[in-house]
Amino acid sequence: MRTRFFTQQFSRALCALALVMLSGCATRSTAPANPADPLEASNRAVFEFNDAIDRAVLKPAAEAYAFVVPQPVRTCINNVFLNLGDVWSWFNSSLQGRQADALNTFGRVLLNSTMGLGGCLDLASQTGAKRIPNDFGVTLGVWGLDSGPYLVLPIMGSSTLRDGAGRAVDIYVNQFGYGSLITNIDVRNSIYGLEVIERREALLAVTNTIDRTALDRYSFIRDAYLKRRQAQVAGATAEAQTLPNYEDFGAAPADEKALGIAPKK
Numbered sequence: 001m002r003t004r005f006f007t008q009q010f011s012r013a014l015c016a017l018a019l020v021m022l023s024g025c026a027t028r029s030t031a032p033a034n035p036a037d038p039l040e041a042s043n044r045a046v047f048e049f050n051d052a053i054d055r056a057v058l059k060p061a062a063e064a065y066a067f068v069v070p071q072p073v074r075t076c077i078n079n080v081f082l083n084l085g086d087v088w089s090w091f092n093s094s095l096q097g098r099q100a101d102a103l104n105t106f107g108r109v110l111l112n113s114t115m116g117l118g119g120c121l122d123l124a125s126q127t128g129a130k131r132i133p134n135d136f137g138v139t140l141g142v143w144g145l146d147s148g149p150y151l152v153l154p155i156m157g158s159s160t161l162r163d164g165a166g167r168a169v170d171i172y173v174n175q176f177g178y179g180s181l182i183t184n185i186d187v188r189n190s191i192y193g194l195e196v197i198e199r200r201e202a203l204l205a206v207t208n209t210i211d212r213t214a215l216d217r218y219s220f221i222r223d224a225y226l227k228r229r230q231a232q233v234a235g236a237t238a239e240a241q242t243l244p245n246y247e248d249f250g251a252a253p254a255d256e257k258a259l260g261i262a263p264k265k
Contacts, residue, residue, distance in 0.1 A: 083112045097142075
């Protein structure tokens with residue numbers, strides 16, 4: 001009975017998403033066309049769907065997690081997940097031929113995994129070795145593949161045609177690479193769930209600031225995402241570190257000045 005209930009709810013959600021996307025496609029946006037976003041109407045529909053899921057499920061869960069779990073524990077857990085992500089970043093930097101970035105990231109992983117107690121302490125950042133987020137979408141861009149149109153994916157959010165293909169590889173590595181090290185399915189799924197909640201909690205301050213200040217949340221997130229991805233592909237790692245990091249939920253600035261938003265009058 002329980003399985004049938006969840007199946008029915010999932011089917012209804014898919015049908016609702018399809019209807020929202022169709023209505024979005026049929027509605028012409030009043031905003032000026034953006035060459036990088038030819039699918040803006042349907043993208044906005046999916047954005048609204050994702051926002052509804054976030055406000056109903058993810059954000060309340062993240063707020064409850066922040067209320068119950070002390071900050072030092074949350075920081076430790078977040079650092080552990082970021083340290084695991086650095087392994088994949090190191091691999092992608094190597095594929096891109098950016099040996100300086102690869103060496104920096106490898107040093108971060110080595111230091112944080114040993115002296116940093118498995119990544120709980122981010123000693124590398126304290127010594128000046130900045131984290132360089134990297135993924136297979138960036139690798140494809142460095143290899144010369146055009147980003148294609150901007151896409152908003154259900155649940156996963158901002159992407160492009162190229163980054164969507166890269167994200168499929170990222171998910172495969174996370175699920176069957178790191179995930180294969182944990183044989184207990186219940187434990188593995190619990191860790192995946194914790195990672196989602198922890199990543200959402202890390203962005204609470206950022207999303208709350210955007211809610212208060214951005215005139216058009218969709219456009220702001222889209223433009224910030226595209227700018228950051230362009231900087232990563234171009235190798236401007238210092239600039240990429242200062243832009244809001246929406247796709248991997250890393251540490252992000254929480255104030256209006258850092259976000260580049262002028263407060264509403």
